[in-house]
Amino acid sequence: MDCQQLVNKITSRIHDVYAKHLSYAGRLQIIMASVLKEIDKKCREFLWGAFEEKRKIALVAWDKICMPKKNGGINIKGCSKWNIASVGKLLWQVASKKDILWVKWVNGIYLKSEENIWEHIPPGDCSWYWKKLNSLKTQMVDWYQGDRYKLTPTGAYSVSRSYETMLGTMPRFGEADLVWSKIMIPRQRMIVWLACQNRLLTKERLTRLNIQVDDQTCCLCDAAVIETQSHLFADCQWISGIRNTLSTWLGIPILCQGVHDTIRWIKRRRWKQFQKEIVTTIWGALIYYTWQARNWKIFKEENVNKEFVTVQIQKEVRERLGMLNCSKRARRCQVLIQRLCN
Numbered sequence: 310m311d312c313q314q315l316v317n318k319i320t321s322r323i324h325d326v327y328a329k330h331l332s333y334a335g336r337l338q339i340i341m342a343s344v345l346k347e348i349d350k351k352c353r354e355f356l357w358g359a360f361e362e363k364r365k366i367a368l369v370a371w372d373k374i375c376m377p378k379k380n381g382g383i384n385i386k387g388c389s390k391w392n393i394a395s396v397g398k399l400l401w402q403v404a405s406k407k408d409i410l411w412v413k414w415v416n417g418i419y420l421k422s423e424e425n426i427w428e429h430i431p432p433g434d435c436s437w438y439w440k441k442l443n444s445l446k447t448q449m450v451d452w453y454q455g456d457r458y459k460l461t462p463t464g465a466y467s468v469s470r471s472y473e474t475m476l477g478t479m480p481r482f483g484e485a486d487l488v489w490s491k492i493m494i495p496r497q498r499m500i501v502w503l504a505c506q507n508r509l510l511t512k513e514r515l516t517r518l519n520i521q522v523d524d525q526t527c528c529l530c531d532a533a534v535i536e537t538q539s540h541l542f543a544d545c546q547w548i549s550g551i552r553n554t555l556s557t558w559l560g561i562p563i564l565c566q567g568v569h570d571t572i573r574w575i576k577r578r579r580w581k582q583f584q585k586e587i588v589t590t591i592w593g594a595l596i597y598y599t600w601q602a603r604n605w606k607i608f609k610e611e612n613v614n615k616e617f618v619t620v621q622i623q624k625e626v627r628e629r630l631g632m633l634n635c636s637k638r639a640r641r642c643q644v645l646i647q648r649l650c651n
């Protein structure tokens with residue numbers, strides 16, 4: 310399903326059912342309540358590949374997905390919260406008494422001599438918009454100190470800052486710059502990000518989710534151990550052969566540790582940022598292809614050739630570096646790039 314289909318699906322409901330019989334205010338109410346929720350739901354389903362009757366497990370909670378990348382999310386804007394943050398700009402205009410026509414009008418008609426928007430109770434016969442705006446105040450009051458918007462140093466309203474505040478306290482994900490590096494291929498970034506959250510559906514995780522798994526052992530080696538993330542990406546014999554070859558090619562030994570430890574190790578090296586991103590890209594491709602080999606074995610009963618994967622990773626990395634070679638950052642790592650590209 311491409312994006313246009315998704316948009317069509319969302320908007321068809323608006324066109325078909327409601328359009329003809331409602332006032333503007335009524336239509337807006339529908340957009341604010343059910344459609345926004347529906348859009349969020351459709352986006353969630355789209356992300357995890359669940360369509361029509363086919364349900365899929367959401368690998369990561371939606372609130373987490375909506376967080377900025379630096380906090381471990383993927384920076385998708387949740388429509389319901391983003392909408393409140395956007396509407397917040399109107400309240401800010403009233404609170405900071407902006408010299409604009411509609412604020413003057415609101416002051417003349419509703420607020421009158423009342424100084425404080427926060428204590429204002431909208432009259433029963435006021436417009437729907439004014440009532441709605443006031444009903445959202447409780448969700449916005451924490452953004453203010455008196456009438457001053459406190460989330461930006463200048464006091465100017467920021468939809469993004471309000472939105473991030475609504476998401477709540479967020480632990481930092483210090484390695485986000487490496488996971489989302491432009492050198493890495495986008496589909497590989499997503500798998501590495503999921504692995505960093507420990508959210509890939511390994512047999513061990515499926516069992517923990519009470520989903521029946523007949524054979525819990527790793528299908529890529531003969532070790533007869535439970536398939537966990539740390540086995541697949543650190544200890545499994547399948548990955549270690551390729552890791553050794555790639556380490557020799559790179560001239561840097563890639564750590565034989567779990568996903569978290571490895572990316573933290575890369576982050577803490579005293580290397581140039583671009584070098585860290587190159588090493589992460591190669592290691593990330595290794596994670597991606599190991600996960601793919603595991604899936605092909607389970608779902609297609611196909612064995613993936615390790616030599617092929619090694620050559621494929623080298624080819625992809627050379628192509629990505631070729632695309633970025635003219636950039637200033639790449640020029641600082643010429644020796645490494647030449648080593649990999651020759």
Ligand SMILES: [Zn+2]
Binds near residue numbers: 529532
């Ligand atoms: Zn194994």
